[in-house]
Amino acid sequence: MHKLLFTFLTIVALILSACSSDNEPINKSDLESLIIQGISGDQDANVKLKGLLSSEHQGKIDYNQLSINRLQTKDETIYSVTLEYSDPRLNRFAIYDDNLNLFLLDKSINGYLSSEWVQLADRKFIFLQENFQTKDVLEVNRLSIYEIGDGSASIVYRSPSRFVEVRDTAYQIVESIDEDIIVTKIRGIENIKFYDQRDTFYYNTNAKEYLSKKNKFQYFVDQSIEDFIWVTTKPQINNESNQTESVFVGKGFKITLGNEWRKNSNYKEERHLKKSLTGIKYINDSNGASFSVFKVPAGEDGDEYSHYKLTETQGGAYQIKTSVYELGDNYIQLFEHTCRGVKYLLLFECPKPVYLENRILFSEIINSFKIDC
Numbered sequence: 393m394h395k396l397l398f399t400f401l402t403i404v405a406l407i408l409s410a411c412s413s414d415n416e417p418i419n420k421s422d423l424e425s426l427i428i429q430g431i432s433g434d435q436d437a438n439v440k441l442k443g444l445l446s447s448e449h450q451g452k453i454d455y456n457q458l459s460i461n462r463l464q465t466k467d468e469t470i471y472s473v474t475l476e477y478s479d480p481r482l483n484r485f486a487i488y489d490d491n492l493n494l495f496l497l498d499k500s501i502n503g504y505l506s507s508e509w510v511q512l513a514d515r516k517f518i519f520l521q522e523n524f525q526t527k528d529v530l531e532v533n534r535l536s537i538y539e540i541g542d543g544s545a546s547i548v549y550r551s552p553s554r555f556v557e558v559r560d561t562a563y564q565i566v567e568s569i570d571e572d573i574i575v576t577k578i579r580g581i582e583n584i585k586f587y588d589q590r591d592t593f594y595y596n597t598n599a600k601e602y603l604s605k606k607n608k609f610q611y612f613v614d615q616s617i618e619d620f621i622w623v624t625t626k627p628q629i630n631n632e633s634n635q636t637e638s639v640f641v642g643k644g645f646k647i648t649l650g651n652e653w654r655k656n657s658n659y660k661e662e663r664h665l666k667k668s669l670t671g672i673k674y675i676n677d678s679n680g681a682s683f684s685v686f687k688v689p690a691g692e693d694g695d696e697y698s699h700y701k702l703t704e705t706q707g708g709a710y711q712i713k714t715s716v717y718e719l720g721d722n723y724i725q726l727f728e729h730t731c732r733g734v735k736y737l738l739l740f741e742c743p744k745p746v747y748l749e750n751r752i753l754f755s756e757i758i759n760s761f762k763i764d765c
Contacts, residue, residue: 417490420460423471427458442494444473444486452482456504463509463516463540470495470540472518476505481759485520487538487545495545496538500710500731500765512569516540521553526617526646531556535566537574537602547709549574549593549602550732550765552613557620564591564609571595574602578609599733614764618643645685645729645736648760649674659684664724664739665697671737679750681742683757688735694728697737702728710765723747727758731765 418426429437430445431453438445459474469490476483480502487495503524510517520536533554538547555562562580567590574593591609593602604610659673661684671686688694694702694713702713711730718724727738738761740754747754 417469418492419490420462420471423473423488423492424458424460427473427475431455440492442492443497444475444484444494449482452477454478455482459505459507461507461509461518463511465516470516472507472509474505474507474520480524487518487540489543493543495540495543496547498536498538498547498709499706500762501536502534502762515569517548517569518545523554529558530617530620532613532617535564537566537569546600548595548600551576551593551604551607552609555580555609555613555616557616562587562609562612576609578612601732603732614643644687644734645761645763647674647683647685647738647757647762649683649757650676652676652678653683661686661739664699664719664726664741665737666699667697669697669737679743679746681746681750681754682740683761684737684739684741685761686737686739688728688737690733693730693735694726694737698726698728700726702726718744725758727761729761729763731763734763734765736763 426437426440427444430441431449431451433450454477456476456478457474459476461472461474463470463472471488471490473484473486473488475485483499483501483505485496485498485501485505485507489495501520501522503522505520505522507518507520510519516539518538518540520538522534522536523531524534525531531554532552535549535551535553536547537549538545551564553564560580562578564576564578566574567577568575572595576591576593578587578589578591580587589608591604591606593604595601596603653674653676656673656675658670660668660670661673662668665686669686669688671684673682673684675682688697698715700715700717702715704711704713706712709731711728713728713730714725716723716725721743723740723742723744725740727740729736729738738758740758742754
């Protein structure tokens with residue numbers, strides 16, 4: 393009897409010990425180890441990380457950086473996680489507390505990443521800088537500001553912070569942040585329209601972000617990219633087929649396609665949409681597949697154009713909805729991408745036999761599509 397009682401108490405003690413250790417606050421080293429385990433394929437680690445990693449991360453130990461920064465206050469410990477790969481689709485930025493509660497997960501980040509904590513009075517922010525290239529030689533930095541609230545975090549500001557064209561560099565610097573406005577100043581290239589001017593971003597209670605009516609520096613960067621003429625000098629190689637790829641940059645979006653795709657810059661779609669829209673169509677004449685991109689007019693959404701209900705596949709600051717159907721011998725897929733109130737539709741059309749033979753390639757193209765955010 394005593395032996396059974398002792399065995400029972402031992403088991404209970406072990407269970408309580410295990411529960412206690414699970415509830416103990418984690419430190420920076422624990423979190424880093426957990427992420428590395430998750431990348432290596434440990435499913436228990438991935439469950440604890442609450443969606444930080446997808447199946448595409450499994451075995452991808454060739455990341456450029458895994459950086460964890462800690463903010464310690466008298467009330468709590470918070471960690472920011474920056475995971476950067478050469479393939480930007482795998483990039484992640486996340487915020488946890490020391491009990492592994494996930495405050496925020498952002499998958500819409502590109503290029504080389506760096507972050508820092510900023511405290512202003514009783515407010516806590518993380519500044520995240522992205523550095524990437526477009527049209528091979530134009531360098532863009534983008535600043536995202538996340539604010540930590542009570543058990544949560546959200547993005548409150550996102551705008552370009554630096555633009556380099558050949559030897560000319562322009563900057564947008566955040567000068568001040570208060571409850572209602574963020575004030576920025578534009579410096580650098582003296583002959584740009586907005587040189588040495590300030591811009592004001594007002595806090596929008598509906599969007600829960602600081603937004604500018606003019607967004608001067610964003611306008612300057614978008615216009616500079618659109619006007620820049622270049623010949624591709626840094627083609628990307630698709631590991632599956634060793635196929636040369638090019639990044640097509642439109643006004644407000646980008647998509648990676650092989651150089652065998654023909655571009656129609658003024659395409660009007662009337663067949664697959666309830667209401668017609670004019671946009672850009674990329675056509676592969678050799679197999680009949682096509683991708684079309686349309687900007688949705690302000691105040692409208694994708695469901696007004698889709699013949700079938702759009703289902704959300706990705707939520708958060710960057711949302712994606714989709715519908716899939718077949719029409720005759722063709723496979724059709726419609727995506728709505730939404731960020732900060734801006735919406736684009738991506739329409740994919742392909743003969744069913746071609747899709748079945750090349751579905752991995754088409755999936756990569758679909759995943760490469762991003763709108764400016």
